[in-house]
Amino acid sequence: MTGREFKDLTFQQFANIATAFASPKRLELIDILSQGERDVDTLSFETNMNFANTSRHLQILKSSKIVVSRKEGVRVVYSLANEEVVKCWRGLQVLAEKSASEIRETARLFFEERSALVPISSKELLDKLNKDEITLIDVRPKEEFLSGHLPAAISIPLRDLKEKSTELPSGKEIVAYCRGPYCVLAAEAAKLLTEKGFNVVILKEDVNSWRAEGLPIQS
Numbered sequence: 001m002t003g004r005e006f007k008d009l010t011f012q013q014f015a016n017i018a019t020a021f022a023s024p025k026r027l028e029l030i031d032i033l034s035q036g037e038r039d040v041d042t043l044s045f046e047t048n049m050n051f052a053n054t055s056r057h058l059q060i061l062k063s064s065k066i067v068v069s070r071k072e073g074v075r076v077v078y079s080l081a082n083e084e085v086v087k088c089w090r091g092l093q094v095l096a097e098k099s100a101s102e103i104r105e106t107a108r109l110f111f112e113e114r115s116a117l118v119p120i121s122s123k124e125l126l127d128k129l130n131k132d133e134i135t136l137i138d139v140r141p142k143e144e145f146l147s148g149h150l151p152a153a154i155s156i157p158l159r160d161l162k163e164k165s166t167e168l169p170s171g172k173e174i175v176a177y178c179r180g181p182y183c184v185l186a187a188e189a190a191k192l193l194t195e196k197g198f199n200v201v202i203l204k205e206d207v208n209s210w211r212a213e214g215l216p217i218q219s
Contacts (some may be wrong), residue, residue, distance in 0.1 A: 002172075002181070003026040008097075014198055016064055017064055017066070019064075020060055020061055020063075020066055021066075021088075021092065023057065023060075023164045025047055025049060025053075025061065026057045026086070027089070027092075027158065028046075028047050028059055029043060029047060029054075029057055029058065029067075030061070030066065030067075030080065030085065030089050031089065031179060031180070031183075032046050032179070033067060033078060033079060033080045033180070034080060034085075034086045034089060034146070034179070034208055035063035035081070035140065035147060035179055035206075035207065035208075036143065036144055036147030037077050037078060037079035037142040037147075038077065038078060038079075038143075039072070039076060039077045040054055040055055040058065040075070040076050040078070041075070043078065044077055052137070058078055062078075065081050065086055066080070066081055067079065067080055067081055067085075068080075069082050086208050087212075090208070090209070090212075093180075093182070097163070104146070107181065107182070110184075110187065111187055111202065112143070114193070120201055120203055121176060122205055122210060122213060123216055125175060125203060126152075126215075127152075128173075129151065129152050130148055133172065133173065134172055134173045134174070134175050135154065135169055135172045135173070135174050135175070136150060136152055136153045136154065136175045136177070136203075137153065137154050137155075137156050137161075137166060137168070137174060137175070137176050137177075137189070138150065138153040138154065138155050138156070138176050138177060139156060139157060139158045139161060139176055139177070139178050139185045139188075139189040140155075140157065140179060140183075140185060141157050142155055142157055145157075145181075146218045146219065147219065148207050148211075148218070148219045149207060149217070149218055149219070150177065150203075150207065150210060150217070150218070151216050151218055152218075153218075154179075156176075156189075158185045158189055161189055161192055161193070162192060164198055165192070165193060165198075168198065170197070170198065173199045173200075173201065174193055174198050174199065174200045174201075175200075175201055175202070175203050176189045176190055176193075176200060176202055176203070177202065177203040177204075177205070177206060178206065179206050180204070180208070180209065181204040181205075183206070185201070186202045187202060190202055
């Protein structure tokens with residue numbers, strides 16, 4: 001094998017991985033799977049795609065070794081192939097944020113419309129939790145919470161929040177989190193609770209970013 005052949009072969013493999021990432025819906029699938037394994041039906045519902053399109057995108061990711069699958073009865077369950085996929089996805093977000101001002105502006109407008117663009121760092125959150133100054137709610141689906149969640153978090157999936165909001169203490173600040181800075185679940189939760197008179201902020205970090213910082217995760 002010549003040096004040129006080696007370069008062509010390896011860079012083609014890099015391009016194949018990049019091509020697998022080059023779809024908004026496949027990125028959304030990766031984002032969801034970064035929280036834990038899911039079957040095709042659940043992924044179809046979460047991404048608002050039909051079953052056939054969801055399966056097609058998953059097969060593309062699988063052929064590039066980005067996801068793996070297993071059978072559970074008649075169900076096919078998918079998960080990310082390894083932790084490097086999560087790191088790559090996070091790195092892509094950071095690159096895009098620095099390169100495209102449209103992303104930052106779109107995110108700013110979206111969260112400001114919901115009066116929820118209030119930054120809180122992981123250190124501030126831990127300090128407030130230790131002082132019992134806040135209530136931390138995880139508004140992801142229950143199965144994601146069970147796969148791993150932040151310390152002291154209460155699981156209240158967004159679909160249940162309207163009914164269960166009466167269980168939240170009215171005198172405490174509420175911190176909501178979901179799958180990271182581009183997940184809309186926490187923003188919608190903040191909007192709903194703000195309209196009910198709660199003081200709510202969003203934690204833009206998620207389980208994966210906490211794990212990457214070496215911070216504690218509960219399951």
